[in-house]
Amino acid sequence: MSKQQLKKYGTTFHFASHFLSAAQMQSAAELYGICREIDDLADTASDASQARTQLLILRQALLDRDHSHPIVAKALAIQPSIGFDALIELTDGVLLDTQKVAIQSEAELLRYCYQVAGTVGLLMCDLFGVKDPVARHHAIDLGVAMQLTNICRDVYEDALNGRVYLPGDLFESITAEKIVSPDVPTTESVRQVVGYLLSEAEIRYESGISGLCFLPTQARLAIYVATLTYREIGLIIADRRFDIWAGRAFTTKMQKCVIALRCVVTFLFSKKAHQYQGFHDAELHRGLNHRPGVHWA
Numbered sequence: 001m002s003k004q005q006l007k008k009y010g011t012t013f014h015f016a017s018h019f020l021s022a023a024q025m026q027s028a029a030e031l032y033g034i035c036r037e038i039d040d041l042a043d044t045a046s047d048a049s050q051a052r053t054q055l056l057i058l059r060q061a062l063l064d065r066d067h068s069h070p071i072v073a074k075a076l077a078i079q080p081s082i083g084f085d086a087l088i089e090l091t092d093g094v095l096l097d098t099q100k101v102a103i104q105s106e107a108e109l110l111r112y113c114y115q116v117a118g119t120v121g122l123l124m125c126d127l128f129g130v131k132d133p134v135a136r137h138h139a140i141d142l143g144v145a146m147q148l149t150n151i152c153r154d155v156y157e158d159a160l161n162g163r164v165y166l167p168g169d170l171f172e173s174i175t176a177e178k179i180v181s182p183d184v185p186t187t188e189s190v191r192q193v194v195g196y197l198l199s200e201a202e203i204r205y206e207s208g209i210s211g212l213c214f215l216p217t218q219a220r221l222a223i224y225v226a227t228l229t230y231r232e233i234g235l236i237i238a239d240r241r242f243d244i245w246a247g248r249a250f251t252t253k254m255q256k257c258v259i260a261l262r263c264v265v266t267f268l269f270s271k272k273a274h275q276y277q278g279f280h281d282a283e284l285h286r287g288l289n290h291r292p293g294v295h296w297a
Contacts, residue, residue, distance in 0.1 A: 015256050016226035021218055027078060027127050034074050035120060038090060042097045051098040059091045082126040085292040086119040093119070101163035102175075107287040109151075109167045109197075114140060114288050117147035121208075122293045128219045137280040137295040138211020142227060144284075145204035149234045152194045152201075155179060155244040166193050182245075191242040198234045198242075203284070205231050210278040224273070225263045229256055 013032065017025045041058065045051030061069035062084050067076055075087060093115025103109045121139030130136070151158075151165045158165060159179035168174060170193045178186045209227060212220050229251055236249040251259070267273050282295045289296040 012229045012251070012256075013226055015260075016222045016229065019218065019222035019225055019260075024128070024219055024222075027080075028124070030074065030078050031082065031123055031127055034071060034078075034087075035090065035123075037071050037074075038087075038094055042094050045098075048098045052095060055091055055095050055098065059088060059095075062088050062091065078127070080126060080129055082123050083292065086122040086126075089115045089292060090119045097163070101158075101165060103165050103167050105169045106167045109165060110144065110287055112165070113144040113147040113151075114285075114291065114294075117143035117150075118288075119143065119292070124223070125293075128216055130214050132214055133293075133295075134276075134280055135211050135214030136293040137285070138207050138214070140288075140293055141204040141280075141284055142208025142211070142223075145201040145208055146227075146230050148197050148201035148204070149230055152197055152237055152242075152244070153233055153249050155190065155194060157248070166190065166197070170196065187245075190244065194237065194242040194244055198238060201231075201234055207278075207280065207284060210276070211280075213274050213276050220273070221263060221267050224267065225260050228259045228263060232259060 013028075017028055020028060038055075038058065041054045042051045045054060058069060058071055060066075061072045062075075065072065065076065065084065067073045075082060075084065093112055096112060096115075103112065118140035121141075121143035122136055125131075125136050125139050130139075155166065156179065159176040162176050164174060164176050164179065166174060166179075171189055174186070174189070179190060182190065205227065209224070212224055212227075215223060232251050232255060233249050236251070237244070240246050240249070280295050285294045285296055288294040
């Protein structure tokens with residue numbers, strides 16, 4: 001079932017997964033299925049109270065390693081084993097989505113992105129046997145970059161559901177209602193903030209890409225394809241002058257194939273794809289101190 005979930009809901013990652021070995025693809029699909037089930041606890045519950053209760057039950061089961069809980073049992077069965085600390089952080093992030101979302105600050109947004117996506121970077125490191133702390137710092141950045149892209153893509157759709165992930169401290173005042181039916185000042189403000197968040201995503205994409213060399217060779221190519229494909233969504237939004245009302249940005253099959261070809265060429269002929277040439281900027285993890293995998297000073 002996990003492979004079907006990946007194909008239906010994670011089109012970018014399903015496409016990139018074809019560059020993995022059969023065993024890697026199976027493990028990645030199982031991990032995706034677990035993350036999807038956690039997310040679905042918030043999205044499919046009859047009301048917010050029920051969703052919150054189910055997520056809190058899961059959180060305690062994760063803490064206790066209680067294999068009687070079906071999600072915990074699936075997580076325990078994944079090989080190589082994955083970190084439950086990251087799954088707990090992920091659950092905490094999804095808990096935020098059970099209430100009316102109105103992110104108040106950029107720091108709060110980055111914490112949320114870490115919880116729901118940076119943790120997935122850590123889990124993928126576990127899956128591919130990557131233990132180097134520096135590699136895990138870069139993996140967090142890649143997850144955060146993708147989540148920032150996701151948030152910028154879905155601003156209008158989220159507002160229709162009463163959710164505002166754009167940081168309140170970057171506006172004089174913003175509400176879901178104003179995003180759905182914007183006046184001229186709101187339109188310009190939203191465009192500016194989306195542009196800013198995508199620039200922050202770019203910084204983190206660069207960090208994430210510089211850390212791909214820590215991955216096993218075959219996984220390295222697959223994650224590179226997924227990275228550039230997801231990054232392209234942000235570039236499409238930028239080409240629209242950050243007009244989030246112009247329809248949901250996505251990459252076509254042809255665009256995915258062109259990106260994959262570029263990745264293969266880079267992979268074959270560039271040393272940059274295989275040698276660590278950078279360093280990790282601890283400033284990218286500001287406000288995340290003491291959380292799993294975080295680089296803090």
